[in-house]
Structures are given as C-alpha cells and as structure tokens.
Amino acid sequence: MQKLLATRNEEMMKRLHHYLQQRGVPVTVTEHGNQLELWVTQSSYVALAKDLIAEFKADPDGVEAELQRQAAGTDPTTAPPPNASIGRQLLQQAGIVTIAFAALVSLVFLALNTQLAMGMFEALRISDTFTDLPWQQPWRLLTPVLLHFSLLHFFFNVFWWWYLGGRFERTYGSSYLLVALVVCGVFSNVMQFMVSGPYFGGLSGVVYGLFGIALVVAWQRPGHPLFLPMGLIAFMLVWLLLGYTDLLWVSVANTAHSAGLISGLFLGIALRIIEHYKKLNNA
Structure with missing residues (x-):
C-alpha cells in the first residue's frame, strides 16, 4: 500500500474516498492520531490516483456532478439511453x-x-x-x-x-x-x-x-x-x-x-x- 494524503477534514476525505472508488481506484482510509490517511492498495494505481486527487481538489463539486451525470446517463460524453433513436x-x-x-x-x-x-x-x-x-x-x-x-x-x-x-x-x-x-x-x-x-x-x-x-x-x-x-x-x-x-x-x-x-x-x-x-x- 502507499499513502496518498492525510487530513483532518472528515467530510472531504469521505467525498474523496467515494470519488476514487467510483473511478475504480482501490483505496482505503485509516486513522492515525487525529488525522485520516488515504491509502491506495495496489501500486499500479498510484499515478492514476494522484491525477484523480488533483482533479478532485481543483473542483470537488464539478467532478462529483460529472459522476452523477454519468450514473444518470445524461453526461454528454457517455452513451445515450438504449431506447434512443x-x-x-x-x-x-x-x-x-x-x-x-x-x-x-x-x-x-x-x-x-x-x-x-x-x-x-x-x-x-x-x-x-x-x-x-x-x-x-x-x-x-x-x-x-x-x-x-x-x-x-x-x-x-x-x-x-x-x-x-x-x-x-x-x-x-x-x-x-x-x-x-x-x-x-x-x-x-x-x-x-x-x-x-x-x-x-x-x-x-x-x-x-x-x-x-x-x-x-x-x-x-x-x-x-x-x-x-x-x-x-x-x-x-x-x-x-x-x-x-x-x-x-x-x-x-x-x-x-x-x-x-x-x-x-x-x-x-x-x-x-x-x-x-x-x-x-x-x-
């Protein structure tokens, strides 16, 4: 495992952990003292995880909204509903x-x-x-x-x-x-x-x-x-x-x-x- 970041912001860690999991990155969160630590469990995902974390920090609301659009099938870069012409x-x-x-x-x-x-x-x-x-x-x-x-x-x-x-x-x-x-x-x-x-x-x-x-x-x-x-x-x-x-x-x-x-x-x-x-x- 490799540690990606540590923070006291519980809400931010919760959102980031969910975002990375939704993107297919194997991550886990541990407690160390009064801090929460985010770890990636497979070394092959480290570079991807760092990119996604940077994207999340730049615009947390934006990246979460994109995930919601994709889940709802409304994102313009995803496939339209199967019943569409x-x-x-x-x-x-x-x-x-x-x-x-x-x-x-x-x-x-x-x-x-x-x-x-x-x-x-x-x-x-x-x-x-x-x-x-x-x-x-x-x-x-x-x-x-x-x-x-x-x-x-x-x-x-x-x-x-x-x-x-x-x-x-x-x-x-x-x-x-x-x-x-x-x-x-x-x-x-x-x-x-x-x-x-x-x-x-x-x-x-x-x-x-x-x-x-x-x-x-x-x-x-x-x-x-x-x-x-x-x-x-x-x-x-x-x-x-x-x-x-x-x-x-x-x-x-x-x-x-x-x-x-x-x-x-x-x-x-x-x-x-x-x-x-x-x-x-x-x-």
Whole structure:
C-alpha cells in the first residue's frame, strides 16, 4: 500500500474516498492520531490516483456532478439511453464542429462521384506541382483532408472522425477540435506531399492525430472520456503498420498516418501540460 494524503477534514476525505472508488481506484482510509490517511492498495494505481486527487481538489463539486451525470446517463460524453433513436445517439456523441465537418466531407465525396470530380480534385489537392507548396493559397495545405476516393475510404475516416473527434469536442470544446484538425491535417498533408507529391487525400492523418491525443490525455485515466480500450489501440496500430506492407488491397498514405499520429502525440502532451497548470492555479 502507499499513502496518498492525510487530513483532518472528515467530510472531504469521505467525498474523496467515494470519488476514487467510483473511478475504480482501490483505496482505503485509516486513522492515525487525529488525522485520516488515504491509502491506495495496489501500486499500479498510484499515478492514476494522484491525477484523480488533483482533479478532485481543483473542483470537488464539478467532478462529483460529472459522476452523477454519468450514473444518470445524461453526461454528454457517455452513451445515450438504449431506447434512443440511432440518429439521436449519433448526435449526442458529437459537437457542432464534428457534425459540420463530417457533412462537408460527405458533400465533397458526393461531388467527387459526379462530373464535378476533376474540378473538385484540382481545387482541393495540396498543390498543382510536385515540388511547390501553395504559399499563395494556404488553405490547400488543409483541404486534401476533404478528399476520399472510395466508399470504404470515406466510411472508415468519417466513422473514426465521429468516434474520436466527437468525444474530443464534447470533452475539450469546439475550439480545441478545430486546432487539432488544422495542426494534424496540415502537418500530415505536408509530410505526405514531400514523400509522394500532390496525388493523395483523406482524413486519416487527422484521425490518427486524434488517436494520438487520446493516447496521451487518457493515459492511466480509465475514467477519462477519451480512454481507449486496448483492442481499439491495437487495431489502430496494426492498421498503421500494415500500411507499410504489401498486404493491404488499397493504396495507403502511410506518411500522412504516421505524421498525424506524431502531431497528435505532441498535442496530447500540450493538453496534459495545460491541464496540469490549470490544476496548480486552482489549487
């Protein structure tokens, strides 16, 4: 066992003990003199317990209210009631940016399957040459994320955008999702362009960026809305590695995937740092 803290505040200890237990952390409380001591009974939970204690101290009422919302099924980051319609369930899992961008990607995909296809591709691809970045048209650094060339490609990316982007937006807000979209999209597009030229497209770099963010911000925090099960993590990483082999039946923008993941990991680290300093300021 390892002692986490000691206090004379019986009410605070009672609330904190309940909060940690609800988050799945094995803790116990003992008396020592005129103080109450909080202990974690398994050493593997120490880091998680310390994070949760910091969150609790920063906003005790807020974290308890979040637990109550989750228990009642009303928290925006949890699944809606099972009797809700599929449309309602999908909408409750996303925010305005998630929804609007998915709609835009869908409209572009439909246009790419009409006579507008060539003009659409020429307008949205990153560059008209194999060597020059579009400094005079900087939006082209991002617009390749709108391009999808097969139904499977389109559905795969929109699904993961909704799954990861929706949870990210509901947790951190629309502004943070826009930043992640731009940073991961531009970085992955530029890296892919440098390797293969302008003939590529897709949202996969952003998807892997959001995946990287989730890996970092939810690390050892199983109660976090972006916490990913190990099976999903393994699937994403195996798919990434398979892209570098000849085993897949489709052409994969491997550099965009890897660059997106790298940029997402750095954004996740930045978010953890921001959260840490917010806790310090609120302590």
